[in-house]
Amino acid sequence: MKMRAPLVYFIAISLFLGTLVLGCGAEEDALQEKRIFKKERLSRERFPTGFVFGTATSAYQVEGMASKDGRGPSIWDAYVKIPGNIANNATAEVTVDQYHRYKEDVNIMAASNFDAYRFSISWSRIFPKGTGTVNWKGVAYYNRLINYLLLRGITPYANLYHYDLPLALEQKYGGLLNHQVVEDYANFAEFCFKTFGDRVKNWMTFNEPRVVAALGYDNGFFAPARCSKPFGNCTAGNSATEPYIVAHNLILAHATAVKRYRDTYRAKQKGRIGILLDFVWYEPLTRGKADQLAAQRARDFHLGWFLHPIVYGEYPRTMQEIVGDRLPKFTEEQVKMVKGSSDFVGINQYTAYYMYDPHQTTYIPGYQNDWHCGFSYIRNGVPIGPKANSYWLYDVPWGMYKSLTYVKERYGNPTVILSENGMDDPGNITIRNGLHDITRINFYRGYLTQLKKAIDDGANVIGYFAWSLLDNFEWKLGYTSRFGIVYVDYNNLKRYPKLSAHWFKELLRRGRN
Numbered sequence: 058m059k060m061r062a063p064l065v066y067f068i069a070i071s072l073f074l075g076t077l078v079l080g081c082g083a084e085e086d087a088l089q090e091k092r093i094f095k096k097e098r099l100s101r102e103r104f105p106t107g108f109v110f111g112t113a114t115s116a117y118q119v120e121g122m123a124s125k126d127g128r129g130p131s132i133w134d135a136y137v138k139i140p141g142n143i144a145n146n147a148t149a150e151v152t153v154d155q156y157h158r159y160k161e162d163v164n165i166m167a168a169s170n171f172d173a174y175r176f177s178i179s180w181s182r183i184f185p186k187g188t189g190t191v192n193w194k195g196v197a198y199y200n201r202l203i204n205y206l207l208l209r210g211i212t213p214y215a216n217l218y219h220y221d222l223p224l225a226l227e228q229k230y231g232g233l234l235n236h237q238v239v240e241d242y243a244n245f246a247e248f249c250f251k252t253f254g255d256r257v258k259n260w261m262t263f264n265e266p267r268v269v270a271a272l273g274y275d276n277g278f279f280a281p282a283r284c285s286k287p288f289g290n291c292t293a294g295n296s297a298t299e300p301y302i303v304a305h306n307l308i309l310a311h312a313t314a315v316k317r318y319r320d321t322y323r324a325k326q327k328g329r330i331g332i333l334l335d336f337v338w339y340e341p342l343t344r345g346k347a348d349q350l351a352a353q354r355a356r357d358f359h360l361g362w363f364l365h366p367i368v369y370g371e372y373p374r375t376m377q378e379i380v381g382d383r384l385p386k387f388t389e390e391q392v393k394m395v396k397g398s399s400d401f402v403g404i405n406q407y408t409a410y411y412m413y414d415p416h417q418t419t420y421i422p423g424y425q426n427d428w429h430c431g432f433s434y435i436r437n438g439v440p441i442g443p444k445a446n447s448y449w450l451y452d453v454p455w456g457m458y459k460s461l462t463y464v465k466e467r468y469g470n471p472t473v474i475l476s477e478n479g480m481d482d483p484g485n486i487t488i489r490n491g492l493h494d495i496t497r498i499n500f501y502r503g504y505l506t507q508l509k510k511a512i513d514d515g516a517n518v519i520g521y522f523a524w525s526l527l528d529n530f531e532w533k534l535g536y537t538s539r540f541g542i543v544y545v546d547y548n549n550l551k552r553y554p555k556l557s558a559h560w561f562k563e564l565l566r567r568g569r570n
Contacts, residue, residue: 093498093560099505101565105512109212109520110565111173112166112542113477114155115219115264118529120179121154127192129185131221132232136280147535153527153545159202161552162526163209165543169558170565173212175476175522176202177219177264178253180245187223188241196252203256214522215253216261216333217246217314220269220279220532227281233269233303239310246314250322258328261403261476262314265335266307266363274299275424278533287421296423298383305385308366312391312398332367333403333476336360336464338456339412340441342433347414351430354379355412356463358428368468370396379427401519403476404464406504408449409456411436445480445500446538452480454503461511461518470517478504479524484537488553491544497557523561527552 101110117123117133124130137148155162166174180187182195206213226232226241246262254260263269268279275296277284283294311332318330339355341348357365357373365373370392376384387395411433420426434441434451442453457478464473480500482491501523512518528541536547542561544553 093495093556097502097560097564099502099509099564101567103509105519107519109172109474110561111171111175111212111214111520111522112526113175113214113522113524114526114529115177115216115221116179116182117149117152117177117219117221118525118531119153119155119527120182121149121151122156123148123150126156126194126198127182127185128179128195129181129187129192130224131179131181132224132227132280133221135224135227136282142282143533144535144537147530149530151550152530153547154550155527156198158550158552160205162543163202163205163211165552165554165558166211166526167209169542169554169562170567171211171561172565173214173259173520173522174206174526175214175216175261177216177221178249179221180218180242181221181223181225183248184223184245185225187226187229188244191248199253203253207256212259213257214259214261215249215257216264217249218242218262219264222281232281233273233306234299236306236309238306239313242310243313243317247317247321250318250326254322254326254328258326260318260328260330262311262330262332263307264333264403264476265405266304266311266332267335267359269307270300270304271424274303285421285423288423288425296426297421300424301380301384304362305387308363308395309391311367312395315398316394329400331399331401331403331472331474332363333405334360334363335405335407335477336460337407338409338453338460338463339430340409340456340459342411342413342431342436345414347416348412351414351428352412354428355430358424360464364402364464364468366395367399367402368396368471376427379429383422399471401472401474402464402468403474404460405477405524406457406460406475407478407480408451409441409453409459410434410451411441443496446483447481447534450480452500452503454507456507457504458507458511461508461516462514465511465516470515473516473518474520474522475508475518476520476522477524478521479540479542481531481538481540484528484534484539486539488544488546491539492553492555494542494555494557497542497555498560501557501560 137143185192203213222232230237272279274283277289277291282291284291285296288296315330339352341352354375357375361373413431415431417429442451444451525540527543528539528545531538542555542558544555
C-alpha cells in the first residue's frame with residue numbers, strides 16, 4: 058500500500074509550484090491555502106460507504122482529432138464552422154487533445170484520489186455515417202482509454218450521447234426529428250454494450266436531453282440551430298412543435314437502448330444503465346400562489362419533461378394541459394417500455410433562479426414561452442448568489458439540497474448520481490490566478506455540504522462527479538470559459554492541476570477523519 062502524503066506535503070508542493078510558475082505572491086497564497094485546507098470539515102469518510110467521487114468530460118469538448126482517424130463529422134462540426142456561432146470562431150478540431158493525452162489525464166485523476174471518470178463516446182467516431190461501417194480506429198481509442206482507466210484503478214462511466222449527433226443522420230433524414238433515429242441510436246448503443254460492456258458497468262444513454270431539444274430546436278442556440286423566427290436567428294424550424302418531437306424521440310431512444318441492455322447484456326455483464334438530466338432549482342420569487350405555481354411549471358417543463366415519463370409513464374399534467382395537441386403521446390406499448398427505464402438518474406446541478414408569474418394574456422407558442430414564467434436573478438435587490446463567468450451560473454448551494462430533496466419526494470427517491478457540478482472562470486485568466494482557484498473550492502465545498510445534507514435527510518445519492526476535469530472547449534463560449542480543476546495552457550496543451558485538484562486530493566484521501 059502506498060503511503061498517503063500528509064497535508065503539509067500538498068501545501069509545500071503548492072508553494073513550490075507557486076515559486077516556479079506563478080511568481081510573486083506565492084507566500085501569501087500558501088498561507089491562504091493553509092487556512093482553506095485547515096478549516097475543511099468535509100471528507101470522504103463523512104459520505105456513505107461506497108460513495109463514488111469522480112470527474113467528468115465529454116468527447117467533443119476534450120478529444121480533438123475531430124476530422125482524423127476515421128471520425129465522421131457531428132452536427133457540432135458543421136455548427137462551429139459558421140462564423141459568429143462560437144466565441145472567437147473557435148473549433149474543437151484539437152481542443153485539449155485527450156485522444157493522445159488520455160494517459161496523462163487519467164494519471165491526474167488517480168493522483169487526485171478520484172474513483173471514477175465519466176466520459177462520453179462519440180457516435181460518429183464509432184459510426185462515421187451514424188450507421189453501417191464501423192471505424193475500428195475509434196473503437197481502439199475507447200478500448201485504450203477504458204483499459205488504462207482500469208489499470209489506474211479508475212472506474213469508467215460511459216455516456217453514449219453528449220450533444221453530438223452524426224451529421225450524416227441530420228442530412229439523411231432530419232436527425233432527431235425523425236423517428237428513425239430511435240432505431241439507429243439503439244443500434245449504436247448496442248454495439249457499445251457488446252464491445253465495451255465486459256469492462257464498462259455504468260452506462261448513461263443521454264446527457265441533458267432537455268438541452269438538446271430546447272437549445273437545438275426552440276431558440277437555435279445550439280446545433281442544429283432550428284427555431285421559429287421570433288425565438289432566434291435560425292433559417293428553419295418550428296419552436297412550437299419541434300422541441301417536443303425531438304424530446305419524444307430522445308425518450309424513446311433511451312428506453313429502447315435500455316431495453317436492449319436489460320434483455321441481452323445486463324445478466325452477463327452485471328452493469329446498470331441510466332440517463333443524465335440537467336436540473337436548475339426554481340425558487341418562487343414571492344410567497345404568492347401565482348409565483349409558487351410558476352416555479353412548479355418551470356420544474357415540470359425542465360426536469361419533469363423527461364423524468365416524469367421515465368418514472369410514471371406520461372408527461373407532467375401541467376405540460377399536457379398547456380401544450381395540448383402539440384405534445385406527442387406514447388402508445389400503450391411505449392409506456393410499458395419507457396416507464397421504469399432507468400436504473401439510476403443522473404442529475405446535473407449547477408445553479409438556481411427565482412421564478413415569477415408574468416401574468417401573460419397572449420403569447421407565441423414555443424417551448425420556453427409555454428412555461429408562462431419569468432426569470433429573476435435578484436430578489437429585494439439581493440442577487441440569488443455570486444455570479445461565475447458564465448451568464449447563467451450563480452453560486453447557490455442551497456439549490457443543490459432543494460433539487461435532490463425534490464427528486465426524492467416527487468419521484469419516489471430513485472437512485473441518483475450527481476453527475477455534474479462546477480463553476481467557471483474567464484478563459485483569459487492568467488495561469489497564476491487560474492491555479493489559485495479558491496472561489497472554485499468554496500463553490501465545491503458549499504455544494505458538497507448541501508449534497509451531504511440531502512443524503513442525511515434520506516436522498517438516495519450514490520455518487521458525485523465534478524465538472525470538469527480539464528479546461529476545454531465550452532460549446533458556444535469556445536475557450537473563453539474554464540470549468541476545469543486542471544488548468545490547460547491552450548498554447549501547448551500542458552496540464553497544471555489547480556488548487557481545487559489538490560483540495561479534492563486531500564478531501565478524498567482515505568483514512569482521513
